[in-house]
Amino acid sequence: MIRLSETWQRTLVAGPLALLAAVVVLATLPHLIPEGAGRVDNLVLPVIAFPLVWSATFFYACIADNISRAAAVLAGLTAAGLGVIAHSLALI
Amino acid sequence: MNANLASVIAIVVSLTGILLLAFENPKRRRAFGLPPHNSATLWRAAWILILLPPLYLLARQETAPLMMWLGALSVAGWVVAMRRPKSAPQSAEGTNRPLTTMTAWLARRGRAVAKRS
Amino acid sequence: MSFLDQKKTKRLFAIHGWSGIALGVLLYVIVLTGAVAVFAHEIGVWSVGGAANDKGLTQPVDRIIRGLADKVDPKYRDDVGAYTVESGALSVFFHTHETKPNGDIGDRGVRFLVDPATGSVLSRAEGWSSDIYGQDQASALKRFLIDLHVQLYLPSPWGLILTGILGLAMMVAATSGLIMHRHILKDIFVAPRPGNLLLHARDRHVLAGTWGLPFAFLLAFTGSFLSFAFTIGMPIVSMSAFGGDKMLVGEILGGHAQTEDKTPAVVTNLDAVLADGQQRAGSAPTYIHVGHWGRADAKVGVWFEPPAGDLGFLQLGFNGVSGAFEGQKPRVGSKPSFGATASSVLTALHYGLFAGLLSKIIWLSLGLASCYVILTGMVMWFTRRREDPAWAPWTRMVPAIGYGLPLAMLVSAHFYFQAIGRSDTATWTPWGFALATLAVIAAAVAMSDRVELTRRLVLATAISAGLLPLARMMAGGRSWGEAVAIGEPVVVSIDLLLLIAAAALTWHWKGSPQPQWLRRRLAAAAQPEPAE
Numbered sequence: 201m202i203r204l205s206e207t208w209q210r211t212l213v214a215g216p217l218a219l220l221a222a223v224v225v226l227a228t229l230p231h232l233i234p235e236g237a238g239r240v241d242n243l244v245l246p247v248i249a250f251p252l253v254w255s256a257t258f259f260y261a262c263i264a265d266n267i268s269r270a271a272a273v274l275a276g277l278t279a280a281g282l283g284v285i286a287h288s289l290a291l292i
Numbered sequence: 293m294n295a296n297l298a299s300v301i302a303i304v305v306s307l308t309g310i311l312l313l314a315f316e317n318p319k320r321r322r323a324f325g326l327p328p329h330n331s332a333t334l335w336r337a338a339w340i341l342i343l344l345p346p347l348y349l350l351a352r353q354e355t356a357p358l359m360m361w362l363g364a365l366s367v368a369g370w371v372v373a374m375r376r377p378k379s380a381p382q383s384a385e386g387t388n389r390p391l392t393t394m395t396a397w398l399a400r401r402g403r404a405v406a407k408r409s
Numbered sequence: 410m411s412f413l414d415q416k417k418t419k420r421l422f423a424i425h426g427w428s429g430i431a432l433g434v435l436l437y438v439i440v441l442t443g444a445v446a447v448f449a450h451e452i453g454v455w456s457v458g459g460a461a462n463d464k465g466l467t468q469p470v471d472r473i474i475r476g477l478a479d480k481v482d483p484k485y486r487d488d489v490g491a492y493t494v495e496s497g498a499l500s501v502f503f504h505t506h507e508t509k510p511n512g513d514i515g516d517r518g519v520r521f522l523v524d525p526a527t528g529s530v531l532s533r534a535e536g537w538s539s540d541i542y543g544q545d546q547a548s549a550l551k552r553f554l555i556d557l558h559v560q561l562y563l564p565s566p567w568g569l570i571l572t573g574i575l576g577l578a579m580m581v582a583a584t585s586g587l588i589m590h591r592h593i594l595k596d597i598f599v600a601p602r603p604g605n606l607l608l609h610a611r612d613r614h615v616l617a618g619t620w621g622l623p624f625a626f627l628l629a630f631t632g633s634f635l636s637f638a639f640t641i642g643m644p645i646v647s648m649s650a651f652g653g654d655k656m657l658v659g660e661i662l663g664g665h666a667q668t669e670d671k672t673p674a675v676v677t678n679l680d681a682v683l684a685d686g687q688q689r690a691g692s693a694p695t696y697i698h699v700g701h702w703g704r705a706d707a708k709v710g711v712w713f714e715p716p717a718g719d720l721g722f723l724q725l726g727f728n729g730v731s732g733a734f735e736g737q738k739p740r741v742g743s744k745p746s747f748g749a750t751a752s753s754v755l756t757a758l759h760y761g762l763f764a765g766l767l768s769k770i771i772w773l774s775l776g777l778a779s780c781y782v783i784l785t786g787m788v789m790w791f792t793r794r795r796e797d798p799a800w801a802p803w804t805r806m807v808p809a810i811g812y813g814l815p816l817a818m819l820v821s822a823h824f825y826f827q828a829i830g831r832s833d834t835a836t837w838t839p840w841g842f843a844l845a846t847l848a849v850i851a852a853a854v855a856m857s858d859r860v861e862l863t864r865r866l867v868l869a870t871a872i873s874a875g876l877l878p879l880a881r882m883m884a885g886g887r888s889w890g891e892a893v894a895i896g897e898p899v900v901v902s903i904d905l906l907l908l909i910a911a912a913a914l915t916w917h918w919k920g921s922p923q924p925q926w927l928r929r930r931l932a933a934a935a936q937p938e939p940a941e
Contacts, residue, residue: 210420223645226642226645226646227645227646227648227649228649229646230646230649230650231649231650236746236747236748237742237744237745237746238664238739238741238742238743238744238745238746238748238749239661239742239743239744239746240661240662240739240741240742240746240748240749241746241747241748242646242650242748243643243646243647243650243658243661243662243748244741244742244748244749244751244752245747245748245751246642246646247634247637247638247642247643247646248634248748248751248752248755250634250637250641250642251573251576251577251580251630251633251634251637252630254577255577255580255581255584258581259581259584259585262417262420262421262424263413263417263420263421285649294717295717295718295764296717296764296765296767298718299764299767300767313598314598317597317598317599319595319596319598319599320598320599320600323599323600323602324600324602354718355718355719355720355754356715356717356718356719356720356763356764356768357718357764359720359758359768360764360767360768360771362623362624363624363761363768363771363772363774363775364771364774366620366621366622366623366624366775366778367620367621367771367774367775367778369597369620370616370617370620370621370778372598373597373598373599373600373616373620374600374601374613374616374617375600376600377600
């Protein structure tokens, strides 16, 4: 197995993985945020949050001390999000 | 009150505070070889001038003037900070100001000519 | 400020620098065109020589719209939207919502341009709204500048996705700048220190960056939100929540969840609705919309300039048959909600149009200050590497884009005025920009002397700006006397601003240091420096 340098590991986690986690959070939020009085909060608020969520996942991956743990946290977030979506769709 | 007038007044009042803070800022004075000027009263007055307008606007929920206050001060504060203190020694090196560099260059040329003759 | 150890700071420093240098050019294009686009309306008015009639929707329009409704295919009476364009003409678009060949939902119908004073039809176009407005020749310059800002003149959705990514990059640059700078508050009043090229470049960049930070972040965040909203955000959200039903999502966002009633009915008097709305809003109406024209379930929506002290445009709803006031309508959804308010506030904060001239001037300054941060950041990057032969030729990039972009924008305006009145103005305007860009790139490649390149670009920009008012008048635009006679301040103001800019640039060109002298200064300063 090829062992990646720390820079490469970090690039992969802060790049594709942070983006994937942010996109999954974007898709998950409509199932978690109540639709509100105008019936649009669950649609609009995730879209607004997306740039902020991505910034958060990106900087977390950049700053985290332990890159493997950061990878695990972001992968966990992605998995949890997918779980929520699957659960909501199954309920419908 | 007219919302734009309120914004302009708020901006001017806070800008006065920023000018005071810039005037007595220790690092600014040190960097340009000025004697320190520590006045707690001045410092307090400056912060009151800066914070009073936004608090007033916030209390009256004037969101548009508040945002204009923030925007205008972030530009005006920068312009204030960019200017060197008046009595600071002016050096031509490393500046991009045409007039300053030209004057310094002329002064040096003048000295060189004087030395030669 | 910094809570990071040296290793992390170094990592952030690399991210800050590389993202800035890799995307800086495009970021500069977006930020400068965005700053200019704050005055898009004024540029539009100026480019058509001012409006002979600037009463907008405060003059009677009911009879005109009603007369046109009788002339169009009944299926296009599903939706009617009317507003006045820069020349003062009334634009009325009768349309319906259909699925385009590519699967997107679009507006299809007939658009009339009418002289509101006489009611005579100036032009008629039928088709998809994007095509109709895209072929509008008179507004070509304004639309090109907006398009450059919004999507870098690239095809949708790719341009929007790219500008969204650039917004994220700017957020990253601002945030990393904030967390890696150790003395952000201590240095906030320290003017750029002279004596050392690198330290001076760093001081300039850091100082402008520090003061501009809150708004750089805000404008980048809101811009990224606007770019991604309908290209990535909404498709993913609607896919996840509604299985991708675009029609349903469109209806929810439009707040059209009402029972249908197709019984024929006469539309209420729109002039009365506009007058009533104006009284309630306390500001001028900008757009009127009638849904389900000629049916019992018709609705009228009127948009108003943000009332004094407010950020968002105000939308009031009326019954389309009785004309009764039905309440304030949110930007999205059926009722006011947190999501609707948030999206309208963020949009307003990005545009900066909410308080007329004052907010526009402030937002323009914020944009120009951000341009300064981007350019000084590049200067710093190249100053740091000035002894590296691999980087040396790239130092010419800074003046090339710094002056090249405004120059290319001015040249596109020259092309616009040369082509005005023809059917291909909208084609030539971007070509002017592209040709000027190519010329600047060629000059930057050919001229190895950075200072000489800068001087020539300054001169070219000065000439372009100075000749633009003349080019405008020679193309048939109103003279200052005529503009004053119709009470139009915008034409003279923008002409004057261009002449002042030309004079300032000429002064800068004449007074800028002689190449030989600066070369000597740079050589002297190239000795090792202790800073950084």
